[in-house]
Amino acid sequence: MTENDIQVAVVGSIGIDTVETPKDKRVDILGGSSSFAAVAAAWFANVGLVGVVGTDFTDQYMDIYRNAGVDLAGLQVKEGQTFRWSGVYENNMNKRRTLSTELNVFQSFMPELPEAYKTAPFLFLGNISPDLQLHVLNQMNGSVFSLVDTMDLWINTARKDLDEVVKRVDMLTLNDAEARQYTGEDNIIKAAKMMLERGPAHVLIKKGEHGSILFSKEDTFLMSAFPIESLVDPTGAGDTFAGALIGALARSGSVSHETLREAIMYGNIIASFVVEDFSLNRLITLDMDQIEERASLFCDMICI
């Protein structure tokens, strides 16, 4: 591997979002699962992004990826508008309501990996339809560690493909409600064990402000979330968490209980930054000292 080889391929949605919170509003800001995940991962590793945008996707957005050092060989630019989403956070940010969704060029998205991405040792598959996720998995050559996100929509509408994805991935991530929904089991530990039996070596349950739990075949890791005093926009927190996790794992170069725990901790830390501002604003003003300082603070908060 040379210095510029892609270590992490990130595949998912790219969107132009309009986000309203109880205190503020931003129009036409960069969003989408792969935007958050790629920029977060790029803090730790060489990242290649696979996604689709329209001709309305100006340099203002492209520059965010470029400045983060994200490789864009896998970015497709199609005639038409970029995927657009608008939503509003209510009830002090703990409830999100979608106002509008326009799929636009994302409707016919077919993820195609550049050759250099096919041998990446780490892969993050954001929350796109399971058949597209399978299409990506089929393009990977050699041994890859794959982290896959999913959502209630696919559990309801594409379970067969989702089951096939779950069989093939190394780590499945979903939130606690989705884990219950996918397995029909209310106890989260039993639900995680059921999912582990279906294929993945690791199941990562996200619980938002309450942290996350990593279930592996012979290990359980409980992680509280870094406490956030100034929550501005929760959009993309889960994707940022997953992206930083896979990036940190790629930086460590191996997958062990220890490297996984450290990577999840970095996922938590980077996600704690991203929600302090809209879109990716906070991620692109970070520096590694701030990351390490908060990581150290966090470690002090969880030791007995």
Add this chain to the structure above:
Amino acid sequence: MTENDIQVAVVGSIGIDTVETPKDKRVDILGGSSSFAAVAAAWFANVGLVGVVGTDFTDQYMDIYRNAGVDLAGLQVKEGQTFRWSGVYENNMNKRRTLSTELNVFQSFMPELPEAYKTAPFLFLGNISPDLQLHVLNQMNGSVFSLVDTMDLWINTARKDLDEVVKRVDMLTLNDAEARQYTGEDNIIKAAKMMLERGPAHVLIKKGEHGSILFSKEDTFLMSAFPIESLVDPTGAGDTFAGALIGALARSGSVSHETLREAIMYGNIIASFVVEDFSLNRLITLDMDQIEERASLFCDMICI
């Protein structure tokens, strides 16, 4: 201090409960905040219990305290019936509905501490009315570390007395919803800081299955809950947590960031046992090896 000196005074309600869960039901079982707290604390220290029961409180109940080694000099037996509560857990245990409450002898409860309790170095004030909590605080001689629980009812109906209690206690514990309600602040970190400014050196926010957060003036400790696969009856989990915490703190003999963190860990562990059976059944069949084994397992689950 001699070997038999009371190290922890526990004051609160004692009840005879009828509890129904989606799978099972138990009639006339021992309950009440001080029952759970005292028996939990007694795993670690010499505990004296202050409470009131009626003449229906048979040896079947008394023996649970006695076998746990709880001192009963502070237990008042009054003509009449013991406090009775019945409730049902719905929605897979995450929703509790009260079916009936009969205050009985608890209605005129006036906690009076035996002389030997007044010099106890640690005190747990369970969730009784703030004026009774003040009455207990006024009886304590010398330097005591007090842990005080409260609830939404007192926040709504007895705020002035509650404010006075909060001013005087060392550690206030309440759940996240109550913290928001008491302060009017939705961000839990800001809410905790507001409460710290009102007097206590420590505020412990309980989040049920999501763990707890200890906020001290210069320290924050995030604790995930031990993951429970076989939840049978959540009644008393919070009081067990608080009781084991104060007991473990008393055993350590000092209050520092380190001893507090360890004590909270033991609170978490003992609470994880109590919910595995109805009433105090699981607590009285435990042994210290099981406690230490789970504590060790838990520590492995939270280390990075």
